[in-house]
Amino acid sequence: MGRLLINLKSKVMKRYIVLLSLFIVALLAACSKMDEFTEHTDGKAIIYPAKLDSIRVRSGKYRIQVEGVYRASSGVSELRIYWNSKQDSMKIPVKLTGKVDTVRYLIDKLPEGPMNLEIRSVDAAGRFSVPTYVVGNVYGDRYREGLYQRVVLEQNFIAGQQLQLGLQNVSETMGFDGLRIAYRNWDGGTTDTVVRTKNQDEKIGLQRYLPGAEVSYRTVFRPDSSAIDTFMVKSTKLAVKKDNITPWYLQNYKTPFTATVYDGNRWGVLDNWMTNAAMKNHNGYGGFGSDDGGVVNIEAGWGAPAIVNGKIEQKVTLLPGKYRFFCNLSWTNYDQPPAKLVVSKANSGIPDLEQIQQAMAHADVKSDGVYFEIKEKVTVNMGMLVNFQPDHYMKINAFQINLQ
Numbered sequence: 001m002g003r004l005l006i007n008l009k010s011k012v013m014k015r016y017i018v019l020l021s022l023f024i025v026a027l028l029a030a031c032s033k034m035d036e037f038t039e040h041t042d043g044k045a046i047i048y049p050a051k052l053d054s055i056r057v058r059s060g061k062y063r064i065q066v067e068g069v070y071r072a073s074s075g076v077s078e079l080r081i082y083w084n085s086k087q088d089s090m091k092i093p094v095k096l097t098g099k100v101d102t103v104r105y106l107i108d109k110l111p112e113g114p115m116n117l118e119i120r121s122v123d124a125a126g127r128f129s130v131p132t133y134v135v136g137n138v139y140g141d142r143y144r145e146g147l148y149q150r151v152v153l154e155q156n157f158i159a160g161q162q163l164q165l166g167l168q169n170v171s172e173t174m175g176f177d178g179l180r181i182a183y184r185n186w187d188g189g190t191t192d193t194v195v196r197t198k199n200q201d202e203k204i205g206l207q208r209y210l211p212g213a214e215v216s217y218r219t220v221f222r223p224d225s226s227a228i229d230t231f232m233v234k235s236t237k238l239a240v241k242k243d244n245i246t247p248w249y250l251q252n253y254k255t256p257f258t259a260t261v262y263d264g265n266r267w268g269v270l271d272n273w274m275t276n277a278a279m280k281n282h283n284g285y286g287g288f289g290s291d292d293g294g295v296v297n298i299e300a301g302w303g304a305p306a307i308v309n310g311k312i313e314q315k316v317t318l319l320p321g322k323y324r325f326f327c328n329l330s331w332t333n334y335d336q337p338p339a340k341l342v343v344s345k346a347n348s349g350i351p352d353l354e355q356i357q358q359a360m361a362h363a364d365v366k367s368d369g370v371y372f373e374i375k376e377k378v379t380v381n382m383g384m385l386v387n388f389q390p391d392h393y394m395k396i397n398a399f400q401i402n403l404q
Helices: 002-041 143-144 351-358
Strands: 052-063 062-069 077-082 088-094 101-108 112-125 132-139 152-158 161-165 178-186 190-196 203-207 215-221 234-236 257-261 267-270 287-289 295-300 307-318 322-332 339-345 363-364 369-376 378-387 392-403
Touching: 052 112, 062 112, 062 132, 101 161, 101 215, 143 257, 190 267, 203 215, 215 392, 295 307, 295 378, 322 339, 339 351, 363 369, 378 392
Parallel strands: 052 132
Antiparallel strands: 052 062, 062 101, 077 088, 077 112, 112 132, 152 161, 161 203, 178 190, 178 215, 215 234, 257 267, 267 287, 287 295, 295 392, 307 378, 322 369, 322 392, 339 363, 339 378
16 A cells, blocks of 8 residues: 555656646747847837727718727827728727827718728827727618608697597617708798607607698608618608697687686586677586586577577687587577587677678588688687577587598
């Protein structure tokens, strides 16, 4: 057993001596090479110019932008950028302040596709920094050909006189960035603007849109979040719906209607509407009924007096366009006029039945509505004129204004 242990120790010692000898040889060789290199540098330390730090390559349309930061000057006077396996390059003069300097350089007229870059700083003595390798992307016609128009799924006229567009939901990875929209505005001019959009549940409002005017739009794409350029598809003309522009002009116009005052039982006075004394034939209340959660309810008889030239109306400012004003009757037993929808000049309001020809336009409530055209922006009164003998009633679920 003793001899076995001695032999093992002897073998381990021999291996250790061999490894130590190899290390000493390698160290001597390295020192020799260092001495040779020092001879070529006249024994001086090697100085490298500062590298461009925090480099960012931003993609573009047949171009890229290289950005970075110098945190120390180290005599840097030039930046060299190489691409296409160093067959192409750019020399960029650099002037640094000695503080933290941000530099940005555009390289244009590049072919579409991925771009491998080598970046080096150069000092006044012609010495180069250690290289930095980065990758960028150049986009062009091939990328554009794969783009498509984002779909407008909804159109709604909303309060504040906006045309609201509801957009198709799209993937975050597709590069959808916005819409470029053009349309005629109230002032007779053209609004041409780019609206940034979300990818999901996006609704955008067109400010000062002229009712009935054509809308055209183009989807804007940004290839990636840092890209310096955007791409657009061909323009699409949007067929603007002409129904229900009511929210632009009327308030409290559909069920459930609301009342400013209420008798606590059934009758009230409509909120946002001007109601004359003749319409308030239920002890100072009238025009509003709590039936079905709140409707326009006009009733004469059954304990209430007749209604003579009863009126409910709103003052609105109409933009140029062709309009239809009508209502949705829910229940009624009146079998003959007069119960009229009226559009009248605001300075005079809705006239009495005897002067109805003074109105701008009027039609029977039971008809398909009042058709009229506005040539220029004007303020009018819109509403109803009613003459009911006892035991007649009428309930209305909604008033509506459509474009023609």
